[in-house]
Amino acid sequence: xxxxxxxxxxxxxxxxxxxxxxxxxxxxxxxxxxxxxxxxxxxxxxxxxxxxxxxxxxxxxxxxxxxxxxxxxxxxxxxxxxxxxxxxxxxxxxxxxxxxxxxxxxxxxxxxxxxxxxxxxxxxxxxxxxxxxxxxxxxxxxxxxxxxxxxxxxxxxxxxxxxxxxxxxxxxxxxxxxxxxxxxxxxxxxxxxxxxxxxxxxxxxxxxxxxxxxxxxxxxxxxxxxxxxxxxxxxxxxxxxxxxxxxxxxxxxxxxxxxxxxxxxxxxxxxxxxxxxx
Amino acid sequence: xxxxxxxxxxxxxxxxxxxxxxxxxxxxxxxxxxxxxxxxxxxxxxxxxxxxxxxxxxxxxxxxxxxxxxxxxxxxxxxxxxxxxxxxxxxxxxxxxxxxxxxxxxxxxxxxxxxxxxxxxxxxxxxxxxxxxxxxxxxxxxxxxxxxxxxxxxxxxxxxxxxxxxxxxxxxxxxxxxxxxxxxxxxxxxxxxxxxxxxxxxxxxxxxxxxxxxxxxxxxxxxxxxxxxxxxxxxxxxxxxxxxxxxxxxxxxxxxxxxxxxxxxxxxxxxxxxxxxxxxxxxxx
Amino acid sequence: xxxxxxxxxxxxxxxxxxxxxxxxxxxxxxxxxxxxxxxxxxxxxxxxxxxxxxxxxxxxxxxxxxxxxxxxxxxxxxxxxxxxxxxxxxxxxxxxxxxxxxxxxxxxxxxxxxxxxxxxxxxxxxxxxxxxxxxxxxxxxxxxxxxxxxxxxxxxxxxxxxxxxxxxxxxxxxxxxxxxxxxxxxxxxxxxxxxxxxxxxxxxxxxxxxxxxxxxxxxxxxxxxxxxxxxxxxxxxxxxxxxxxxxxxxx
Ligand SMILES: Nc1ncnc2c1ncn2[C@@H]1O[C@H](COP(=O)(O)OP(=O)(O)OP(=O)(O)O)[C@@H](O)[C@H]1O
Ligand SMILES: [Mg+2]
Numbered sequence: 001x002x003x004x005x006x007x008x009x010x011x012x013x014x015x016x017x018x019x020x021x022x023x024x025x026x027x028x029x030x031x032x033x034x035x036x037x038x039x040x041x042x043x044x045x046x047x048x049x050x051x052x053x054x055x056x057x058x059x060x061x062x063x064x065x066x067x068x069x070x071x072x073x074x075x076x077x078x079x080x081x082x083x084x085x086x087x088x089x090x091x092x093x094x095x096x097x098x099x100x101x102x103x104x105x106x107x108x109x110x111x112x113x114x115x116x117x118x119x120x121x122x123x124x125x126x127x128x129x130x131x132x133x134x135x136x137x138x139x140x141x142x143x144x145x146x147x148x149x150x151x152x153x154x155x156x157x158x159x160x161x162x163x164x165x166x167x168x169x170x171x172x173x174x175x176x177x178x179x180x181x182x183x184x185x186x187x188x189x190x191x192x193x194x195x196x197x198x199x200x201x202x203x204x205x206x207x208x209x210x211x212x213x214x215x216x217x218x219x220x221x222x223x224x225x226x227x228x229x230x231x232x233x234x235x236x237x238x239x240x241x242x243x244x245x246x247x248x249x250x251x252x253x254x255x256x257x258x259x260x261x262x263x264x265x266x267x268x269x270x271x272x273x274x275x276x277x278x
Numbered sequence: 279x280x281x282x283x284x285x286x287x288x289x290x291x292x293x294x295x296x297x298x299x300x301x302x303x304x305x306x307x308x309x310x311x312x313x314x315x316x317x318x319x320x321x322x323x324x325x326x327x328x329x330x331x332x333x334x335x336x337x338x339x340x341x342x343x344x345x346x347x348x349x350x351x352x353x354x355x356x357x358x359x360x361x362x363x364x365x366x367x368x369x370x371x372x373x374x375x376x377x378x379x380x381x382x383x384x385x386x387x388x389x390x391x392x393x394x395x396x397x398x399x400x401x402x403x404x405x406x407x408x409x410x411x412x413x414x415x416x417x418x419x420x421x422x423x424x425x426x427x428x429x430x431x432x433x434x435x436x437x438x439x440x441x442x443x444x445x446x447x448x449x450x451x452x453x454x455x456x457x458x459x460x461x462x463x464x465x466x467x468x469x470x471x472x473x474x475x476x477x478x479x480x481x482x483x484x485x486x487x488x489x490x491x492x493x494x495x496x497x498x499x500x501x502x503x504x505x506x507x508x509x510x511x512x513x514x515x516x517x518x519x520x521x522x523x524x525x526x527x528x529x530x531x532x533x534x535x536x537x538x539x540x541x542x543x544x545x546x547x548x549x550x551x552x553x554x555x556x557x558x559x560x561x562x563x
Numbered sequence: 564x565x566x567x568x569x570x571x572x573x574x575x576x577x578x579x580x581x582x583x584x585x586x587x588x589x590x591x592x593x594x595x596x597x598x599x600x601x602x603x604x605x606x607x608x609x610x611x612x613x614x615x616x617x618x619x620x621x622x623x624x625x626x627x628x629x630x631x632x633x634x635x636x637x638x639x640x641x642x643x644x645x646x647x648x649x650x651x652x653x654x655x656x657x658x659x660x661x662x663x664x665x666x667x668x669x670x671x672x673x674x675x676x677x678x679x680x681x682x683x684x685x686x687x688x689x690x691x692x693x694x695x696x697x698x699x700x701x702x703x704x705x706x707x708x709x710x711x712x713x714x715x716x717x718x719x720x721x722x723x724x725x726x727x728x729x730x731x732x733x734x735x736x737x738x739x740x741x742x743x744x745x746x747x748x749x750x751x752x753x754x755x756x757x758x759x760x761x762x763x764x765x766x767x768x769x770x771x772x773x774x775x776x777x778x779x780x781x782x783x784x785x786x787x788x789x790x791x792x793x794x795x796x797x798x799x800x801x802x803x804x805x806x807x808x809x810x811x812x813x814x
Contacts (some may be wrong), residue, residue, distance in 0.1 A: 009461040013372060019364035020373075023435070024381070025430055030399055038554040049399050055559050064571075081297040094621050104553060105299030111482065111549040112305065112491020112542070115279070119538045120305045145300045148649075149297055164658040171616055172671040173648035173726060177287045185659060198390075205392030208491040214442060236394045236492060239369050239401065248285045263390045275490055 031256060038253025046250055051218050051234070056244045060251055062220045066135075066228035067258070070214060071203035073139025073224065074146055079196055081143075082150030083253020085186075087152075090158045091180055110148035114208040117145045121213035133227040138214025143211055146199035155196065160185055190269050197266035201259050207232045231255045301452060306542065309376035313539035325523040331502050333522070333530040342504045346419070347488060347511035349505055351500065352515060353423025354430060354487040357481050361427070362434030366476075369435070371464055382439060389432035397496030400425040405497060414509030422512070425497050426490055430483035437482060437556075441475020442468060459489035474555045481552040485545050491516040515541055567592040567731060567761040568613065569630040569732050575608050575785075578622035582608050585627065588780060592730075595753060595762040597793065599769050601808065604782040605767040606694030613763065614650040618787025624631040631731075648675060655736040657716035660709030664700050666803035667708040667719055686726045694722035694758060695748045708745045714745025721752060739767055748778045750775050769809055773797050780807045 045059060050060030085102070093099050121141030131137045161184050169179040185192075207230075215227030216237060229237075233253055238248035282290070316465050317325055320338055327338025365385070369378050400421050409416030453463040469476070491514075499511025500521060513521070519534045519541075526534055568590035575583035585606045590596050598606050611617045612625060615636060628635045628663075636646050648671070660667050668687045677683060687704065691697040696718045700711070708719055717737055724732055734753075738746040753762055754775055766772050772779050773793060780790035781804075788802050800806045 005459045005462055008461045010326050011294045012461040012465075015370075016364045016368035018374065019361045020368040022475075023361055023385065023431055026431075027384065030391065030395065031401065034395060059303060066440050081294050084291050085297055086292040088295040088395045093292055096482045102295055102299055105302045105549075108546060108549050109298050109305075109750040110446055111316065111485050111489075111514065111552075112302075113486075113491065113545060115489065115491040115519055116305065116309065116542055116545070117536055119519065119523070119535060120308050123535070124304065124308050128308070144305070145525055147301060158302050161660075164654070164656065167619070168658050168660060168723075169659060169670070170619060171614065171647055171654075172674060173644055173722065174670075174674050175644050178674055183660065184672075201390050202756065204396075205390065207392065208516075211520075212523060215330060232392050233396055235392075235398070237393070238497075239398050240496065248398070252398060256395060259390050259392065260387065263387055273734065 010268045013027055015057050027253065031260070034249065034252045034256050037157075038249035038251075038256075040241050041250030042253050047254070050220070052102055052249075054218075054241075055245055056247070058247075060234060060247070060254065062218055063229050063231045063234040063251070064254075065216070065220060066230040067204055067232070067255075069135055069221070069224075069228065070142060070210065071200045072136050073135060074142035074203045075196055075200060075235070076139060077143035079197060080151055082147050082171040082195070083154050083192060085151050085178055086154035086158055087184070090155055091176065091184060106148045106151050109144075110152070112145075114206055117141055117209040118212040120144075121209060126213055131214030132215075132225065133213065135221055135226060135228050137215060138210050138228070138230075139224070141213045142203045142206060145206070146202055149202065149216075152197045153195025153255075154188065154192050157188035157195070160191065161187045190272060194266045194270045196261050197269070201266070203232070203263040204262065205232055205237050205255065205259050211236070236268060285476050291560070293515075309535060309542050312532065313535035313537070316529070316536040317539065320533070320536075322334070325533075326540070328517045330460060330503060331518075333533070334435060336529065338533040339538075340515065340533075340540075342502050343513055343515045344540075345504050346498070347514040349419055350422045350494065350512065350514055352425060353419060353508070354426035355480065355484060357419070357427025358426055358430040358434060358483055358487075362431045362479070362483065363438055363476055365431070366435045366438035366442060367464060367469065367480075371440050371460070371468065375550040382436065383490035385435050386432050388428075389436075393429065393493040394496070396429050397424050400493065400497035406497045414507075415499055415511050417497055417507070417511055419505050419512045420508040421499065422494050422514070423508070425493050426487045429490060429493060430486050433486055434479045434483045437479035438444045438476045439474070441472040441479070444475065445471040449515055468480070478552040478555040481548055481555070485526070485548040488548070489516060489541065489545055491520050495520055566590070567632065569633070570613075570627070571630070572627035573609075573612060573629060574626040574628075575605070575612060575617065576622075577608075579624075580768030582785050583612070584785045587627075588787060588790055590761060590763065591778075592761040593757060593759070594777040595757050595775055595810040596763055596781060597668075597779040598765045598773050598778060599808070600766075600782035605785040606782050607735055608785075609782065610735055610763060610765050613731070613733055613801065615645050616647075616652065618643070623699055632729055636720040643651075648727055649729055650731040650733060651727055651729035653717070653720045653724055653734040653737045654730070655739050657713055657720055657740070659711060659716045659719055660708065660761060663703040663705050664708050664711070668722050668726045670723060675727070684730075687722075689748075690717075690725040693725050693752060695752045696716040696722065712745075714741045714748070717741060717745065718752070721749065725756070729760065731763065732756065734762070734764045736767050737747075737781060738767055738771065746771075748813055768798075781806070781808060 047059060047064060048061050049059035050061050089099055121137055125137035125140050126129045126133060134198040165183050166179055169183045210230055211233050216229045216233050217227035218229055221228045232255060235248055235255060236242055325338060325340060326344060327341050329341045330337040330339045369381060404421050404424060405416035408421055449467050449471055450463055453467040494514045495517040498514060500513040500517055501511035501515050505512045515537050519537050523534055566589045568588060570588050573583060573586045576807060600606050617623045625637055629637055665687055668690055669683045672683060672686055711719060738749055776793045779793045779796040781788045782803055789805050797809050
């Protein structure tokens with residue numbers, strides 16, 4: 001039996017549209033569900049008091065600190081490395097075997113699952129380098145993890161700077177580094193910041209790589225050699241051990257708001273960047 | 279900058295350019311160094327294909343976890359790949375550009391939601407649903423597959439959209455001019471031309487599914503046994519590492535790292551494959 | 564008049580393809596050399612060989628010698644950055660950098676390490692005046708250069724080059740996208756500037772060469788066909804191809 005193409009067309013559109021709607025519905029559901037259950041718990045007291053009784057009661061203050069400090073350290077390490085890698089690849093070399101290998105390595109690194117980063121961070125930073133479960137170990141592990149994101153977004157942003165700007169700069173007697181410093185980086189900045197935001201977003205939500213490297217201490221850290229617990233890890237422990245579903249929802253809501261805020265900022269910056277280009 | 283000079287800057291940048299590849303090599307080195315000796319001692323065959331995981335007794339057969347990981351990944355692909363590809367086609371071919379510009383980032387936001395949150399949704403919503411409607415413990419292979427299937431959607435959709443949009447408009451026009459309907463054009467011309475990108479998106483999604491840890495721990499139930507039905511509780515390779523790492527010592531810990539080696543190798547193979555496929559797409563343009 | 568550039572047997576290859584064939588010519592200072600020729604004849608390639616801008620593109624190779632004040636700019640140890648400070652360039656499409664008019668003009672001087680504000684202010688006024696646009700923008704120096712009109716942007720490019728206080732100014736079809744009035748302003752500026760600088764002007768518009776060039780060189784398919792005093796090139800060319808081109812019978 002042959003169905004008329006017009007009907008297959010209609011059927012196809014229905015199925016495709018249905019699939020798309022389902023996907024969107026799932027996204028909306030996840031966010032709404034968590035926010036609806038969690039937001040009533042979230043208030044200043046929740047955010048600003050320490051967890052008590054393993055998190056069964058009290059707030060999430062120290063985990064909030066952990067969630068700020070760890071991604072911050074990761075960015076401080078990964079951003080300069082990632083940006084200079086991208087600048088080197090786009091401005092200082094032509095496409096060669098070496099750059100191909102570097103790009104391949106970057107792409108591969110981007111695909112490594114976080115549990116592997118966790119294992120590596122544990123054996124390398126925590127054990128071999130003797131840094132123990134600490135902010136330092138966790139931050140460095142996260143830095144490894146977000147490096148590819150920063151390299152890629154920076155590369156895109158740098159490539160988007162018009163070639164004519166470079167030509168003018170060189171023709172006025174600028175060296176390559178002067179051109180990078182005065183023309184390329186300022187113009188690629190919004191794109192670079194987007195990459196940094198995406199990196200922060202990913203670090204905030206990360207659990208597997210953090211729990212084995214930064215540990216899960218609920219005490220307020222006093223140095224980068226102290227262990228800390230991020231919101232994501234705290235949430236995981238609350239949810240898994242069934243300690244307090246109320247606090248778990250509250251933590252999840254805070255986490256989602258933080259991640260959404262950061263990603264939306266990133267998109268907003270990207271949008272402004274594109275608008276400015278055209 | 280006169281302090282370092284133009285050449286110095288170039289040299290510094292050149293060194294940093296190797297950061298990502300060095301990171302990769304360092305990771306490979308330490309994981310292999312920790313896990314390979316165990317594999318050699320225990321034997322790859324026994325390690326991968328024996329079903330007795332009993333660290334106290336010195337038995338380290340990870341076959342149940344291998345089977346669980348494969349099934350969970352397969353399930354995730356069954357759920358995620360068709361939905362993702364269908365969504366990508368619909369969004370890039372049937373939805374106005376302006377709507378698409380809002381929806382694509384929204385879907386990519388799915389990727390930013392922490393995996394523990396997905397896991398939690400699985401525990402709170404999906405698992406009870408499965409338990410009451412289909413029976414079994416709820417936390418199961420099925421629950422893990424569905425949650426992972428959702429988690430890979432952003433990867434599949436976003437890369438597929440990119441490759442569908444890279445298909446030159448002239449292909450579509452040529453087909454439409456021959457009297458084909460939009461749908462005929464899409465599945466005979468557009469999707470065929472974007473095939474390698476779509477395949478790559480699925481492979482990368484697969485990599486994500488195999489490597490995902492926290493969400494799987496939360497929803498799969500974690501029983502060490504070979505699954506017989508989709509409603510069984512299972513433990514994936516990643517979950518096994520994460521669950522036992524905190525207290526494992528000696529040979530046990532080495533066995534977990536050896537599991538990491540297996541994962542690492544599988545992921546690198548999948549990634550390389552996807553990268554090669556994606557490259558091809560770029561060349562064709 | 565002394566010889567500024569002495570080009571000897573300059574050949575240029577792009578990815579192995581010969582684009583400039585053994586070009587030899589001398590360029591004297593304090594005058595305008597016009598370069599004319601059909602599309603693809605190698606005018607831009609030749610011009611960019613004079614400040615080594617070509618080597619920023621992949622696949623470039625040069626043979627022969629280009630002497631600037633007797634020194635081979637392709638010789639070992641000759642620094643391209645130093646060269647480009649002496650030899651300024653205005654491109655076909657006006658490119659204002661995405662910064663203020665003021666910052667555009669002082670871009671070169673700042674690179675050269677000039678920090679003194681009075682000196683920079685002075686350079687801005689001088690250069691913009693020489694580019695015939697001081698009065699138009701003197702109250703809007705803080706405005707983004709991107710918001711100037713095309714004609715103004717091109718004069719800004721000229722001012723930016725002048726602010727480096729170069730010895731040679733290369734212009735690659737600087738008026739190709741401009742209206743007649745902007746074109747006239749640039750030509751006026753160039754005629755004034757030639758007293759101080761060596762100017763090499765590539766143009767698609769033979770009339771422009773006839774109007775302002777002292778000497779004119781005709782390029783065809785990568786070869787220098789002939790060069791001489793502008794009047795003679797246009798009234799009594801030696802080669803038939805030149806005659807065909809300047810009278811518009813080319814093709
Ligand atoms: N960057 C480059 N890479 C490869 N080939 C080039 C490059 N620049 C120029 N060429 C080649 O060199 C030859 C001369 O080009 P050139 O731009 O110098 O011509 P032109 O006389 O300036 O033409 P037009 O009047 O169109 O500007 C052409 O065949 C061109 O394809
Ligand atoms: Mg040209």
